[in-house]
Amino acid sequence: MINITGYIHGANTPIGINVRKGFPIYFDERIKDQPLISVSAGKVGRSVRLKQTDLIDLVKGKYIKVRKVGMSMKKIERGARFVAQNKELFRCPTCKAPFSKVEKTTVYCIKEHQFDLSKKGTLYFDQTWCQE
Numbered sequence: 001m002i003n004i005t006g007y008i009h010g011a012n013t014p015i016g017i018n019v020r021k022g023f024p025i026y027f028d029e030r031i032k033d034q035p036l037i038s039v040s041a042g043k044v045g046r047s048v049r050l051k052q053t054d055l056i057d058l059v060k061g062k063y064i065k066v067r068k069v070g071m072s073m074k075k076i077e078r079g080a081r082f083v084a085q086n087k088e089l090f091r092c093p094t095c096k097a098p099f100s101k102v103e104k105t106t107v108y109c110i111k112e113h114q115f116d117l118s119k120k121g122t123l124y125f126d127q128t129w130c131q132e
């Protein structure tokens with residue numbers, strides 16, 4: 001990290017990286033609503049707060065649309081899709097009824113017992129997870 005940005009892990013600052021290295025700086029467009037923003041000041045544990053628009057001007061930042069691409073999200077979404085498409089493979093461990101629907105990452109049986117998929121997309125039938 002230090003070879004690329006000039007900063008150690010935990011101390012990377014968009015200001016220093018832009019000024020010293022000339023890298024383009026991109027910001028999640030969802031920060032547009034925030035009047036103030038805090039960023040690292042270039043040392044671990046040190047930060048600086050400034051007007052969000054001043055930071056954008058200072059580093060010639062660009063707003064971009066950021067998508068969630070974390071592996072855990074992908075796995076949990078894959079898991080939810082699999083269960084939704086293969087409901088007949090499962091039975092509610094509480095009432096033995098078939099599953100009726102999957103909403104986001106929660107699986108419901110026809111009697112509305114519900115089970116959450118783990119972040120890794122696994123469905124655990126631990127009774128303590130069942131909410132009646």
Ligand SMILES: [Zn+2]
Nearest residue numbers: 092095109113
């Ligand atoms: Zn049930």
